[in-house]
Amino acid sequence: xxxxxxxxxxxxxxxxxxxxxxxxxxxxxxxxxxxxxxxxxxxxxxxxxxxxxxxxxxxxxxxxxxxxxxxxxxxxxxxxxxxxxxxxxxxxxxxxxxxxxxxxxxxxxxxxxxxxxxxxxxxxxxxxxxxxxxxxxxxxxxxxxxxxxxxxxxxxxxxxxxxxxxxxxxxxxxxxxxxxxxxxxxxxxxxxxxxxxxxxxxxxxxxxxxxxxxxxxxxxxxxxxxxxxxxxxxxxxxxxxxxxxxxxxxxxxxxxxxxxxxxxxxxxx
Amino acid sequence: xxxxxxxxxxxxxxxxxxxxxxxxxxxxxxxxxxxxxxxxxxxxxxxxxxxxxxxxxxxxxxxxxxxxxxxxxxxxxxxxxxxxxxxxxxxxxxxxxxxxxxxxxxxxxxxxxxxxxxxxxxxxxxxxxxxxxxxxxxxxxxxxxxxxxxxxxxxxxxxxxxxxxxxxxxxxxxxxxxxxxxxxxxxxxxxxxxxxxxxxxxxxxxxxxxxxxxxxxxxxxxxxxxxxxxxxxxxxxxxxxxxxxxxx
Ligand SMILES: Nc1ncnc2c1ncn2[C@@H]1O[C@H](COP(=O)(O)OP(=O)(O)OP(=O)(O)O)[C@@H](O)[C@H]1O
Ligand SMILES: [Mg+2]
Numbered sequence: 001x002x003x004x005x006x007x008x009x010x011x012x013x014x015x016x017x018x019x020x021x022x023x024x025x026x027x028x029x030x031x032x033x034x035x036x037x038x039x040x041x042x043x044x045x046x047x048x049x050x051x052x053x054x055x056x057x058x059x060x061x062x063x064x065x066x067x068x069x070x071x072x073x074x075x076x077x078x079x080x081x082x083x084x085x086x087x088x089x090x091x092x093x094x095x096x097x098x099x100x101x102x103x104x105x106x107x108x109x110x111x112x113x114x115x116x117x118x119x120x121x122x123x124x125x126x127x128x129x130x131x132x133x134x135x136x137x138x139x140x141x142x143x144x145x146x147x148x149x150x151x152x153x154x155x156x157x158x159x160x161x162x163x164x165x166x167x168x169x170x171x172x173x174x175x176x177x178x179x180x181x182x183x184x185x186x187x188x189x190x191x192x193x194x195x196x197x198x199x200x201x202x203x204x205x206x207x208x209x210x211x212x213x214x215x216x217x218x219x220x221x222x223x224x225x226x227x228x229x230x231x232x233x234x235x236x237x238x239x240x241x242x243x244x245x246x247x248x249x250x251x252x253x254x255x256x257x258x259x260x261x262x263x264x265x266x267x268x269x
Numbered sequence: 270x271x272x273x274x275x276x277x278x279x280x281x282x283x284x285x286x287x288x289x290x291x292x293x294x295x296x297x298x299x300x301x302x303x304x305x306x307x308x309x310x311x312x313x314x315x316x317x318x319x320x321x322x323x324x325x326x327x328x329x330x331x332x333x334x335x336x337x338x339x340x341x342x343x344x345x346x347x348x349x350x351x352x353x354x355x356x357x358x359x360x361x362x363x364x365x366x367x368x369x370x371x372x373x374x375x376x377x378x379x380x381x382x383x384x385x386x387x388x389x390x391x392x393x394x395x396x397x398x399x400x401x402x403x404x405x406x407x408x409x410x411x412x413x414x415x416x417x418x419x420x421x422x423x424x425x426x427x428x429x430x431x432x433x434x435x436x437x438x439x440x441x442x443x444x445x446x447x448x449x450x451x452x453x454x455x456x457x458x459x460x461x462x463x464x465x466x467x468x469x470x471x472x473x474x475x476x477x478x479x480x481x482x483x484x485x486x487x488x489x490x491x492x493x494x495x496x497x498x499x500x501x502x503x504x505x506x507x508x509x510x511x512x513x514x515x516x517x
Contacts, residue, residue: 033358148375155368158354165321166371166422167341213359213402 009125013234016127019135020191020200021226023184026146028205028226029219030177034157037202039076042091043178044185044197046072046098051119051194052105061119062131062186066138069182072098077178081171122193122245124234135187142180142187146219153177154215191230192245203252204229207259229255272335274299274426274456275320280329282315289315291480293329299425301456302448304467307477313460314350316477317428320458321347334425341373346424348415350431350460356404362414363399366390369418389417392447394440409435416444420451427451429459433466445470 031040050068054061076094080087106113118126127135146153152173155163164170181201188197208221233248240247275297282290290312297303305313318324319331322339333343346369366389370382390396393413403411412435419427433441448457448470461467468474468487476483 033355035355151368151371151378152374154360154364155371158358158360158365158368159349159352161323161349162347162352162368162418163371164323165345165347166369167373168371209357209359213361215359218359 012127012129012132013124014231015132016124016135016191017230017234018227019132019139020188021204021223021230022139023135023142023187024200024204024226025208025219025221025223026142027180027184028201028203029208029215029222030153030157031181031201032205032209033215033218034177036178036181037198038088039073039080039091039178040181040185040201041198042076042095042098043069043073043182044188044194044201045095046076047182047185047189047197048103048119048194049098049101049105051189052102052109055109055113055116056105060130060134062134062189065186065189066183068098069185070179073178073182074175077175081174118193119189120193120195121243122189122191122196122248124191124230124244124248125238127190131190135190138183138187142183145176145180149173149176150215192248196245196249199249199252200226200230203256207256210259210263225255271299273297273332274301274334275458276330276332276335277319278330280319280326280331282312282319282324283327288479290319290477293481295475295481295484297426297456297458299456300452301458302452302470302472303456303458303475304464304471304473305458305460305475305477306462306464306467311478313477314430317347317430317458317460320426320428321345344422344425346419346422346427346455348419348429348432350434352411352415354403358403360403361399362390362395362401362403362406365403365414366417366421369421385421385423386417389421390414392420393417394443409437409440412436413440420447423454425455427455427457429457431460431462433461433463441466 031037047065047069049072050065051061053068054064057064072094076091079085079090079094083090106116115123115126117123152163152168155168156170156173156177160170184201185194185197188200192200204222204226205218207225208218212218212221229252230248233251234244236242236251237244237247273296275295277293277295280290280293281288293316305316307313315324319326320333320338322337322343331338333340333345336343363386366386367378367382370378370385387396387399390399393416395410395413395417398406398410403414406414412432416429416432419429432444436444445466448459451457459467459471471487473485474483474487475481
């Protein structure tokens with residue numbers, strides 16, 4: 001078991017697990033408390049359009065996914081605020097539209113498309129150093145933004161109308177928050193894939209929420225839980241030779257179930 | 270010349286082409302203590318939201334201390350009629366009130382802010398619960414916290430949308446006393462259905478049901494108000510006593 005640490009790809013995998021957990025702890029906390037799980041799901045699937053675009057242009061798909069998912073998060077945010085169609089309809093449309101764009105771009109890309117499955121379902125064991133660096137930089141942006149806009153993010157999550165009254169530009173702050181969701185989606189794509197990103201974005205924060213009533217504590221706890229559960233999933237997938245992304249999500253889900261049961265028992269006593 | 274706290278001229282508001290407020294003219298002076306009464310759906314909350322800049326008017330002009338509504342520097346404190354938040358939201362009483370001291374981007378809360386929060390919590394009788402999580406409060410306790418959040422800004426104009434809903438009689442009394450203290454420093458507008466209680470405390474009354482049927486001193490309205498209480502909905506929604514009420 002300890003032997004696996006020696007492989008450099010395992011070291012990358014651990015680094016990836018930590019980087020992913022930082023994003024899911026910080027941004028996931030807002031996703032859970034502001035109840036924007038569905039729009040986050042939309043953003044993560046739409047990001048596949050960026051992946052396709054990257055293949056088509058012959059650049060790193062992760063790089064292409066950054067502007068693409070930010071753009072789609074802004075479109076979803078603005079549509080859900082300003083256009084008189086129901087929010088979940090707008091999200092549903094953009095969700096599938098982004099994926100369709102990705103598929104068309106990949107269709108148009110001549111020749112063999114390598115690693116396509118890793119973007120769809122994740123592959124934590126094959127995250128290249130380049131992507132680790134990108135993930136690190138995105139994490140840095142997320143941390144700084146959350147520190148700078150902590151009050152504003154808390155305000156619009158708790159009571160948007162009052163926040164507007166006391167002078168917060170709530171729509172812009174909401175769009176900034178959605179951009180952070182977009183960035184954390186990009187951080188997570190390589191680890192669990194666009195389809196399963198939403199699990200990482202919600203589960204650690206949802207577990208943390210059961211144990212604390214402070215946003216800051218919730219973030220720290222979610223980061224720690226994220227690290228434990230993703231690395232746990234990584235080991236399980238390594239031992240049983242299972243798809244890593246899916247195994248990580250299974251471990252996360254199991255973690256959530258266990259925690260909920262523990263909470264129920266604690267309350268019952 | 271002293272600028273009025275609120276100046277509303279010929280304002281109309283429509284929701285889905287349906288007029289909700291019509292031909293509203295209303296000025297609120299900087300030391301006014303005004304109660305807005307009217308039936309459900311009469312447009313009281315909408316009127317407050319116009320002043321706050323949350324609802325834009327279809328016609329007419331609104332000025333708040335000479336500025337456009339929605340200007341972040343407008344010194345307004347606000348108690349919404351309903352605050353819809355996730356009951357499990359990770360925030361405690363102190364933090365909730367502290368958010369009322371928000372100064373703008375990158376400006377941290379100071380020690381002074383925290384002192385003001387403590388003062389406001391004491392005034393609404395919630396100081397000993399300052400560390401409680403919001404979801405662990407009763408409806409009336411929550412209402413008190415939101416009242417504290419409105420006054421902690423030390424606004425020049427305080428808008429309270431049904432502040433007495435779910436507040437017990439004892440607290441109502443001390444809350445009216447608090448308002449009497451506050452009104453030396455600010456204009457206060459409160460929406461209420463309990464016209465009897467309100468009229469013995471406030472200075473002016475506005476009766477609103479799509480149109481503004483009356484706006485003036487309580488004494489002056491007393492006779493007509495007394496009549497209205499017997500069948501308030503009738504009087505307000507059918508507008509029979511227009512003759513009795515001074516047309517604004
Ligand atoms: N966002 C909205 N969209 C459409 N119609 C609205 C909206 N908000 C309010 N209305 C309508 O405007 C009218 C006035 O509503 P408002 O909330 O101002 O009444 P109110 O006097 O505060 O009533 P209550 O005593 O029940 O609080 C109502 O008929 C309501 O249906
Ligand atoms: Mg109302």
